[in-house]
Amino acid sequence: MDVPLWFALIVVGYLGCKLARPPLWLVLVLLLGGYLIADSLLAPVVDSVVK
Template sequence: MTVHLPLIALVALVGYFGIKMLRPPLWLIVLLLLGGFLLADTFLAPAIESATQTGVNVLNHTTK
């Protein structure tokens, strides 16, 4: 049985339970979100995208 779950839903679910269980301070959550947003517009963005795609392929057992 194959379950198709959008990545954003998985990230939201992990984020929700992470915040509920670990109780990080609000400033840390904002800092991480802002840092990720700003990092996406740097020269590191292609490397992050490639690493993310490789991780998804490993989890899905797919190859190019």
């Protein structure tokens, strides 16, 4: 079964927010921070740490 990555991330994110109930500001800060880091000079550093 092939599941697209975007669909799996949406499902995991929805279930995480539904079950863990983090504050909305924390979700927004993490999404915005990830977006900004992905387009910065820190992207290669984060990529090497994750891999």
